Amino acid sequence: MTESNGSTPQQQIGSMPDWEKRFRAPRVSLPDWAEDAPHRSLFVSNATGTYELYAWDRVTGEQRQATDRANGTTDGVLSPDGEWIWWFDDKDGDEFGVWRRQPFLGGPDEEAAPGLDPSYPAGLAIGRDGVTAVVGRSTDEDGSTIHLVRRGAAPVEIYRHRESAGVGDLSHDGSLIAVEHTEHGDAMHSALRVIRPDGTTVAELDDTKGGTIELGLEVLGFAPVVGDTRLLIGHQRRGRWEPLVWDVASGEETDLGLADQLEGDLSAEWYPDGSALLVVHSFEARSELWRYELSTRRLERVETPRGTVSGASARPDGSVEYLWSSAAEPPVVRSTTGEVVLDPPGLTCPGSVPVEDVWVDGPGGRVHALVQRPAGVTGPYPTIFEIHGGPTWHDSDSFAAGPAAWLDHGYAVIRINYRGSTGYGRAWTDALKHRVGLIELEDIAAVREWAVSTGFADPDRLVLSGGSWGGYLTLLGLGTQPDLWSIGIAAVPVADYVTAYHDEMEALKAMDRTLLGGTPEEVPERFAASSPLTYVDAVKAPVYISAGVNDPRCPIRQIDNYVDRLVARSAVHEVYRYDAGHGSLVVDERIKQIRLELAFAARHLGVDA
Template identity: 85%
Template structure:
């Protein structure tokens, strides 16, 4: 379980292998809009709206135990740090399950509801072990003590209360998958090993089949599927990359929730976008749902297997449907306009979903009516709606989302806030970061450049080999529109972003030095060659796919795509923040870039903090945003 950032059903793809958005920006905050500032009691300084959006208690979509549906697990920042919480729906009792200085968001409930499994790393470095504790409370214990620490590569728990399928990734071994009988005293059995990235997809309802996503063909952007027995022998294979010049990806969506049922719901890209189909792994039969929806489509089973809950993401917004496999009828589930960033069907047929829009903070709602989980305390203020803009670019029409202060006319100081991933997309969902800029008088433009999800496979796959440069071509086209339309002041343009967005920021201020007034980069790739050698193994595989090889095999591509190559051309003041334990954008390569700025006497500031790829501590995140706002205030022309 990770708290969603509100970007739709496809976002989990970049969680496994990409440099997704960093930190928690308040996108899962429930509440209702309220205007202005709250005056402090007895002269205490008022808390500004931008800060309240981060501080307001918020919750993720609750997961629930398959065989004990009254037991749920969710993420909340109620204590000021994102942690896991157990929720007994029958009694209403809630309990904080994890307590760590830098927060915890990766957790899973066992199907019987007896145990909470959570991933224990060191201060955000993502390298660690699975631990578990009783749902009702008690001491933590090593869940599979015989497995050494690693990066996680998926986890599936059996309904028997003993079986665990654990995926691991290390620099030495690549990906390994182990079958463990928890508490039996038996050593975990290795059932899969490969140098390329892979992950646990799902465990069948009766525990006899294990679905694995793998990239043994060497393309980390497009997985193939293999189904194994518990002894590791193969049952079935499905690989859409074979025999064609266009590589297509597959993903596991889940086995049918019925004992003995060998149907596996998967996602495919055979028509140029993500769609679901049902694959019977015993017979090989494939049932193509062929849903008449224009965007990316994902799905999951209803708890009794009688239907599918369908999530449709299109042009930065999303909606839900129920699909009946017998009648092949698709019925829309009513949700407000905006983004559904997660949904789950309950045993009674009601659907719970996490919804927000750019203007309205998110809440966990139910089709049965009302808000499911509403934490007490401060409510988050709302923000302004987004406006959709379509701009003709070198690779096709580019979709951008624009927010600006109410009642203002241009030209305005404008922030280009670039999303991470790159396989991600900005959406009409609530985000505290952009809202903070709007509160301070800036227009905010977010660009779904080539490489973004939600606009078809060709758009997502377009950035290969000219990595970074292609995305910046699209950002430049939207920049020209923003100036020509009168929205943006060309003398007050900020390029900013986190993770891949931070990378594009540093690459942009170097390759387009006259286009940007300031650059503000969070947890960026700054020196691509050093980043490759220091990063986690799954990201090495992704970079080999994007650039066509290693730095030794294609040095010219790494050089062309590295911000360090262009550091001497940077004219704009640059602000960089970085987590010293970050395994995705490691600190050494950022230090290399900063040293080059220092040697030139370039205007720059650096903030290093004790965490990984972003922070799960609310005060720390607020500090980072405050530093960014202050940097812009001091260096942007008045």
């Protein structure tokens, strides 16, 4: 593997603080492997100091860096025959571009789908024949489209709709294509359609019932057997995610009976022979693995340590590879054979402190918070409330270099799975509609009250912080709860909701229409109530904002509008703009951002940077 910069001189490593080592230490993703050539794998690593794609031949052991771009590359897929690496080529992180491909063994890149204009990606499935692919695209002008692409022929459009949609999967023999769509207008809950390569419909499954019942479906994958018409899907019919098998030819649905055995959300993928499922069980910010035999309906635990499994894959020999970490222990790719699958050379990543679970009564029910205390320090602590993005995501007992840096500087870290977070049932995730942002902040305020009233947190040194949706909640919280927070640190935030809506990528416009019940012109009062710009004149705390100038999700113009209002009233603030999109894949840039955030907090809170 190429050495990182990362290949830092030994004397520099010796004097480097642990928080910086955590960012510089080489990381690897869970390797993807080619269906018909399982010895060929593709993974992501930061070994050069920028996250890029790597090809790995498991027989020879050779690892080759496949992409090399200034702002990094993480979106890549191996063709089933293992001959080609497909990767998405955008401009400086703007997520708008084209698919390219290169030979697995190395060679020049070429356009993978000639004839398709640049777009936002909306799913990709590559056929086992080596010449066919199904490419999902999204643009403001065309809405969502899906094209059948065959080498040597012009792309053929087989699906189009104004609402968001994407490619779910291609069947093993290439005769069926699963599509996730939101034609009913609810971008939070997809319906499914299975079509043939000519675009004609084979089967439909829609749990939204015209949008009146908020239930969603997701594609988990076709059975890996030629001629098999079973499609593994996820559903929410019992108030949480769980899998079932849908035979798209007969219409038969097979309930797996897992709901009575495991609490929390369940996802799954096929074992390579199609006889069993690898089930991922997520519950209360942790996850574990199970094997489910389809013939006997037997559920058997796959042993993993307590923490979070961020990805897992069943190999042809029946072993399972998985990416695991905990808040205290850095990520590692392990196998049920007992081996460490990938162990990148170079700097070893230091660990951090374990997480504690706290449950707080909130206005919408019990709120789960993950709490970490700095080592060797007694409370009340200066405390950073690190708010996750999404909003439909969750914090977990997993390793994160950013929070660990704050812990090293004497801060306690609190992460909150507010209403809107996943992993606590459908009602919890769907609760934030219409009063967007304000509902999440009620839960955050309840956890803040617990932290202060118990003497855990120092009320005069409280940091509200987050990235993306977490950055949005930070700015909204500083304006709607101005007396609760000492400073705010917002990365790539929504700051002016109306302008953000008009400038963002089309898929996010659809999500905002779902969350708020319409466009800014249709429900102006809801956009105003949920926009940080509405409350900017009430902000008392110093504000730090960082933003990517090419960000298609939280575009720069709406951030500039918010900053202009801070400037107009001489509010204490700092702004850092960098040349990337929705975050950076460059290690040096990420370290710079953390260093600036720590210094900002130190100046205003009197904590050593």
